Amino acid sequence: MTDPEATSTPWRRACLVADAFALAPAGCGVIVRGGPGPVRDAWLTRLRAALPPAAPFRRIPASIADDRLIGGLDIPATLKAQRPVAEKGLIAETDGGVLVIAMAERLPSGIAARIASALDAESVTIERDGLTLTTPASVGFVALDEGADDDEVPPAILIERSAYFVDLDPIAIREATTDPSDAVDCSAARARFAALREEPEAVAALVAAAAGLGIASLRAPLFALRAARAIAAIEGAGKIEDRHIALAAALALAHRATRLPAEGDDAAEEPPEPPPEDEPETDESKGPNDEPRQLEDVVLDAIVSAIPADLLARLKAGASARAKAATRGKAGDRLISTRRGRPVGTRPGLPREGRIALVATLRAAAPWQPLRRREHGGEPARVHVLPDDLRIVMHQERRGATTIFVVDASGSSAFHRLAEVKGAIELLLADCYVRRDSVALIAFRGKDAEIVLPATRSTAMARRRLAGLPGGGGTPLARGLDAAAALAVQVRRTGQTPFVVLMTDGQANVARDGQGGRAKALEDALDAGRRLFAAGVSSLAIDTSAPSRQRDSATTVSIADAMGADYLKLPVADSARVNEAVRRSAQRLRG
Template sequence: MSLAFTDIVGLEAAKQALLLLAVNPALAGVAIAATVGSGKSTLARAFAALLPEGAPFVELPVNVTEDRLLGGLDLEATLATGARAIERGLLARAHGGVLYADGLNLLDRSIVAHLMEALASGVVRVEREGLSAAHPARFVLVGAYDPSDGEVPRGLLDRIGLIVPFAPQTDARLRAEVVRRNQLRKGEAEAGALPSASSRLRNEAADDETHMLRAMIADARARLPHVRVHDEQVQALIQAALSLGVEGNRADVFAAQAALAKAALDGRDRVDDDDLRLAVRLVLLPRATRLPEANESYQAQDEQPRAPEEPGRSERDEPNGAPQVQSEQLEALLLSAAEAELPKDVLNLPFAMQQRGRSGSRGAALNNRRGRFVRAVEGDPHGNRIALLQTLVAAAPWQAVRRAGTRSSAQLAIRKEDIRIKRFRDKAGMLYIFAVDASGSMAINRMREAKGAAIRLLQDAYVHRDQVALIAFRGGRAQVLLQPSQSVERAKRELDVLPTGGGTPLASALLTAWELAQQARGRGIAQVTLVLMTDGRANVGLDSQASADKAGLQREIQQLAALLRAHGVRAIVIDTQANYLSRGEAPKLAEWLGGRYVYLPNARAEQIAKALT
């Protein structure tokens, strides 16, 4: 039998946070930091029993795919009808209830982005592979994580109201009680299927407590719209947030909502000081980025002359029943309580750690075998992993035609053109080196179109947070216009002013690209892709002798291409030569590089961008 919410020993702050969330869904979620084996997952699942009747409790696996998260094609219905049918994902299934994620800090970045969007909008949108749908997805998020495994993304923490920071369990009595209860349950389980009388009594007591908590939560939910928080109390929360270095306005709203939920749960219609203290503890303190200043300001407040009281009026009462306490006094009260709970090193709090260590995220590398599956493309199944679902989707509309004339109506006919292979994105960085031919022959052969295609490719690389370098080659040698960077604007400026004319030092471009690739590997960038935009008509070598000898120039280029290929540099050659002028130089260059060949004059920039995948 699973443990009841009240049976779980310890984790008191987490229990308080979950009860507030059950009362007030406007808090959006709870993030619980605790070590492995602390009972955080057991507590979250026990929380499901406190939800209103019919409210879903959906678990989000750490390795969840985007298809399962957002929803996608209902394969069985699609194959049966020949028309695409959409299946709801986990976000939509959690609508009206709880989405539980254990390992919140281990979720993939794209999954976190979809989760943040659903929390903000309350809707999950499916726009992929010809599918288009929108499902309601208003849920509260209960997340648990072990801080030793890394940080939870700042943006996700910013969208949920309650954060329970890590606190090591140092109470020996509580730990002993956990062991005692575990041994008791283990002994009863080994004794046989029939529970003892004492076990039945404990289970009945736990059921009674669960029913009582559900009734309390239901009553608090009904009371919540009528609970009032005074302006001075809100001002005190805001000032406390500023003193603790809490950024953004969401925290202020969440703090007020937490105080309202606590008052409703206690059966009151007005917020009091204890409610504010709990809001500071669960909302503001975990977001603190600095210690509050010394208490001189509070002492100065006490020395200020007090306004005379009106006859017959209590010091703490107003006609409307709101407490007559200055926001400065409340702020001092809240900060004094906060200081008592702040860790000695405030930089260990999650928001302070992320503020201290902020840095741009590196892109991920596309590859054929490992990492996170990001898309399916047409391709050869040999040496690649087949995307089965996408292959069936491509084949489904043609089944009626293909079955015609066959004996078995149940036979599934899949052809070569239906095959889709998987593309993955791993955590290693990727560098795109754009080498643009600016020679005289290139100026004749659609330099403007080449620049447009390059800009589109740069933008696509930026979306995936990849780094970009830009090489131009003309005259006697190649030149690095842009060192590896994520700035599309800088690359666009360099392309806009790129001069043209002169010889075609293709060998120098290949050597420069190899040098950039080696430097990138030294910085830990795992994969490098060279995008060559050229007509392939080289006429300038690394030295004057090679330039004079056409065969020697060809050998030089062939050797450099083999060097790039041997070092694992992926290559894409975009041919800018008109068909009637072409002698097959660019296709031959792509062959030497072991890369992909794309013909620019017959392709739009969008089509060329797909070559990067």
């Protein structure tokens, strides 16, 4: 089996990943992107075949409960045996094998963290229900990512521990189901894998490549090293060659890239700010100078050609990589509550704090029954439940976001740019609609601010109200911000996360009390801005002053500072950029 053949098509690449991962799955994983279907089934079959026949291969549903995941008390067995009997969790049952995580993009971070700690420790430790138990669990994972867009990605903690990334979307069903792709003798490869030694150049090249791609984590080069060894073992080579390293980098590093390397054959398309390429080879202990550098080039070329096309486009656009989007948090805060939302397990508590979880309560009470019967007497058929046993259901609310537009409709603003502002808001509304966010609209002009549209999901209504928005009069900026703060607090009370977008030219000339005067008006506006910030409301200030008026911008900047807001000057005159800025700010919502 030669190199080019092994990676000639996306399917063959995917197969190589399956084989390489199967050689040493413990402690790492594969993210498999793509919906359910024959291709994914074929890939999983391939992986299963490459693993040792005895290795467990277990599926974890995204909604798994703790006692099934990490283990707990086996109540029926405990009652029968009259002593605590532990029940193994799925992770421990998979010892020596691979966990398959279905719908990984919806996996709660708590479950991901439990899996991650088992990966790191190669064991599962539980301290639950009166049991203390550590069971060996040397496992790897496959995260099936069915996320439809960039907002839906597997938890960052699993991405961090994923050695490989496979995109099944471009693979034709016919190829995956008909091409048997040369099967590898996995047991022989496994023996070779154990015998292979790492090469110092391989370490240096992979670390440098990871640094060049802006990959901060040190797990990445370690996994890439493991991949290089696995690829060499599959090929039957006696030692790790340069081409193995290059291929390993392409398979194990490319998907984590957060920026493009400074070198590479597409030098013409370099990003505007090439990252400083480190000069690692000055250290004399790292061997001769020339050879590793060349290897580094080979590795970088291999990676650049392997970076997924959409990732490449995003990197060039300066946006963050896919993996990073996951860390930003979603548009709405998540909130554990005892009243509303999706049930996420139980906790001890009294029914007045929430809804009682009947099964969990009975489970908690069950082991104590013989003792309590002896102590309190009573009929054997009756179950003794004490307050300590009571369990209540916990819920997780996914809070939605409400974007509050605060629009300066004063004379100074209106004449120049009200139309432009309206255009920008229209675009934002479309985006809010896509994200199912609510919107509210506050306009300030003359002497006061007015809630033109209370929080609503109807973007169509917002658009109508916006079109009919009159302009002219003074600029009571402080009143506008006060109204925004009040509305934000009200929005938060309903369980939503508010986000304020202020659009103004900063020319406040009406104070809180409705009197004119620039100095007092600005002072009030700054104060109102600080209050908004103190209320913990994230915001974005869009400066709509004319490009020629530098001084106006300075006041808007100071107001944005007071609000702790991101600042954007509109005369970029590009509604798409405004939209992008709002989206970025909204994603940074305190989540």
